[in-house]
Amino acid sequence: MLLLSTLALLLGLLIITWIHTQHHLDVVVVAAAPPKDTPLISILVPARNEARNIRRCVEALLTQTYPNYEVIVLDDRSTDETPAILRELAARDPRLQVLSGAELPPGWAGKPHALHQAAQAARGEWLCFVDADTFLAPEALASAFAKTQETGADLFTLLTSQEVKTFWERVLLPLVFTALSVGFSPRKVNDPKRKDAIANGQFILIRRAVYDAVGGHQALKESIVEDKDLAVRVKRAGYRLILADGRQVAATRMYTSLQEMWEGWTKNIFLGLKGSAGMLLLGAFGAFVSLMAALALPLWLATGLVLGAAGIRAGWIAAAEAALLWGYLIFWRILVLRAMHIPLWYALTTPLGAGLFAAMMFASAWKVLSGRGITWKGRRYRPMM
DSSP states (O other): OHHHHHHHHHHHHHHHHHHTTOOOOOOBOOOOOOOSOOOOEEEEEEESSOTTTHHHHHHHHTTOSOSSEEEEEEEOSOOSSHHHHHHHHHHHOTTEEEEEOOOOOTTOOHHHHHHHHHHHHOOOSEEEEEOTTEEEOTTHHHHHHHHHHHHTOSEEEEEOEEOOOSHHHHHHHHHHHHHHHHHTOHHHHTOTTSOOOOOOTTEEEEEHHHHHHTTGGGGGTTOSSHHHHHHHHHHHTTOOEEEEEOTTTEEEOOOSSHHHHHHHHHHHHHHHHTTOHHHHHHHHHHHHHHHIIIIIHHHHHHHHHHHHHTTOHHHHHHHHHHHHHHHHHHHHHHHHHHHTTOOGGGGGGHHHHHHHHHHHHHHHHHHHHTSOOEEETTEEEOOOO
16 A cells, blocks of 8 residues: 555656646737737627627727727627627727628538638738637737737737636636646647647637638638647648737637536537547546546545554554645646635645546536437537547
8 A cells, every 4th residue: 555655646746737837828919009010800709698798808909009900799699688789889989890690511510610700701911710708808819910010920819817706717717727738838838839729719810811821710611629629730831820828918718607617618528639549548547547536535534544553563654645636736726826816725626627627528428428418509510520
């Protein structure tokens, strides 16, 4: 027992260290003045039942310091107050163009169809896709475009800061984003010699000529993870992809409840790993590690304490090793929480969040592999592997 405990400690220390050191964001966007060259940029926003966020999103877009842009919002047949809010905003600012989305054709997923329609109406040399739950600082577009020019990017995408306010958001989302940093290391994504590719649909800035060359969203019409699939097509075609830290210029409020997070992440997780045996194996490893954090670590500690109390000296040593590993994990989680501006005591909820994350990964795989399909924004899809 003592040998197994010690081996588990050493292996656990290595895994925890590796997991928490994959997030290097070397390209950082900070507030900057617009560059001298300012071609027309079309900001395109898909909106389906976004009454909670659309006003804040669009008002932020209309305050950009970049001097040459247009804003196009595609109302994707919303049934809430989204159309009324958009009409009000458009009446106040002529720079806002609101389009009514056509009925979803067979073979299309909702978001690719919405962005395809918006892109057809866009006039810009660059297209900037922004999700309706994302809120840009006034300097965001100018700063991102300046960094795009500096890095020579053809597709430039930002990781935004996340607004996490409820208990379940704070328990789960830090673990999700840690997992994403392992699966899609920014340094690997930004290395043109590697195949690793991902984009964050909350903010994607892409050269229009490149967008057309890779087929646009027409080529991604069935994709549920169209942002990642667009990045893959761009990089495979030999264009420059850059994933940057945009937390100083953009924020997102993705979900506000456990139900929304469950629906959203079980839609994305498994499909985001498809297409690569290595990524699927990494996802399986992530699910295993999450289960170990949720179940094995507390059980290891409890078993050691029980055996120690029964007079078995090795039990106390095993309990001490489990406590050491748990403390090391909590240390790293505190660093993540501090970066996300979440109260540090949430590090103690790591086993709960890890168990929930593992459950989401299994549910996501089951929905696809079983053929049951996924539901998103009131629409049901049955994606294929």
